[in-house]
Amino acid sequence: MSKPSCYDSVERFVNYLERSGLRKRLELNDEDIADTLWLALQMGVEKTLSQGEQIQAQEQTIHENPIIQDFKDVEPPISIYPSPSDSLPEESKKEENIEGLPFQSPAAPALPNKLQISKALRPLMRKVPSYHRRILDVEATVNRIVDALIVEQDIWLSITKPQPERWLNLELVIEENRSSFIWQETINELEEILQNYGIFRTVRSWNLSNVHQNNLQLVSRKKGKHKNQRQYSYRELYHSNGRGLILLISDCVSTIWQEKTIYEWLQKWSNQSPTAIMQLLPERLWLSSELGLGYKVKLSAFNPGVPNSKLICGEDLDVEQALILPIVTLEPESLKQWAKVVTGYGRIQTAAIVLDIEFVKEQVNKTVISQSSESSPEAIVDRFLATASPTAQRLAGLMAAVPVSLPVVHLIQKTMLPKSTPVNVAEVFLSGMVERKKNKQVNEYEFVEGVRKLLNQAMRLAETEKVLDVVSEYIADKMGLSFKSFKALLLKLTDLSQEKKENLLPFAYVAAEVLRNLGGKYAEFAEKFETNHFQKILDNQQIFKLFAGEYICAVKWGREAGIWREGTENLSLSPQGEVQFPDFSRDLRKEGSKTAKMYIAKQSQQFKA
Incomplete structure (x- = not known):
């Protein structure tokens, strides 16, 4: 066969x-x-x-x-390069206490549709002759040799031709703002696709931030803790050969978009090269961002790589100074339509926003940035419930039962909201209900005063208790313990080692606050826990790491026979437990330090940063 x-x-x-x-x-x-x-x-x-x-x-x-x-x-073989574990300092070998949760929690892939995204960008993978690199033209060289043999020439000369190379050079501009940590994994995975899938000739990544008012900062983006401090002009993104492409990744809600400079830069970029904004928020939330100052249109192009000013709009633009910006999302279909327009497919159209520059500048001058602290907790929660998606509302209610940190949110998403996305997380963090902790250099957040209680009371008791159990079980499992409920974990807290107590302290403090908010038997359990267990933990100096910051509080003066001073005083508490009273002399500060520590240890839940 x-x-x-x-x-x-x-x-x-x-x-x-x-x-x-x-x-x-x-x-x-x-x-x-x-x-x-x-x-x-x-x-x-x-x-x-x-x-x-x-x-x-x-x-x-x-x-x-x-x-x-x-x-x-x-x-073992000798190596001149240290192993990864040996090259780390002793502190970094230990697992870090991440924002209120003693262990990192597993997160779902930020971009589950990587293959579809890379396929959507295939129209941009066309090749053009290189200006500088040349390769051997085999067919032309063979024909020349044959002709030389016919006329009996002994000198053979090769023929070269421009080497084909990718068409576009991508300038990837990533905005840095207070919500950047939400999109960090999504942006990193997208950047990996754009750099490693052979779509562009070169990819340069930039960070765009706002250090001072009307002073945008453009720096080269580098991975790792060491950031590049050198600032570049917006002209650095120009490409005189017409083979540049600028893509700005943003959610368009930061203070950068409340200044004139960003619109001026976009205007100059779009006059030189194809420029687009990758909006991280879905289309239903565009009106709540600064894109709401413009109106939607459809754009097309018959020539590849034309700047935005030469794109064809399906309707007449009754605007003297129009800023035309294609808007794309992380959906493959949106990227595919935009890529075809950049390549000049003709009848294919992509979504865009048209901004009247004069109108935008007028609105920027009139803009009054309202702070979340000016609104009452009830107004903040009502506004969120009226505009947020149902998934984001449930996520906020679950987050209110535990410390506010991204690892905790990932754990909630995996166990209780598997269909939630980073967009839902952004809805919660950008709602005004969450604020950055005072005197913290890292991304540590807390609910605005009064908001956690409202969310606790709005959620069903069963769901609040379930999320406490889920986080407690996860923490206990990582510590090698066998607790299945938050009550068992809290009651056994004093029996754990000192290191475990310190790791669990933020969770225990928030859990006690949540139980007090729920009232009834939960409040009774919280009071019993604080009286019999929490006070034993507060005697340790590590408690001051939790409460470090500025306070306005009552202070007990005069040693053991002291009297309560009427009114309130300013107090500053360091992570080492040092207390300072800026309004008093040095002698009074020294005398009041010990008694203030005792008061904090006994009445810590009454202090408000």
């Missing part, structure tokens, strides 16, 4: 993909299948030895190399 041909093998492989549903699920076309088969042929097949062949090979090796030392006596 003859062996099956290669054609039959390929046909069976394609039929298997059809039957198993892989071709439809992975959206594989004929070209993708051909590339897969080619790659498989290049990789080859690794030969696997049977057990008998492995024994025979080992015996042959021992016979050929009789002088072999025992494995325990063999020294």
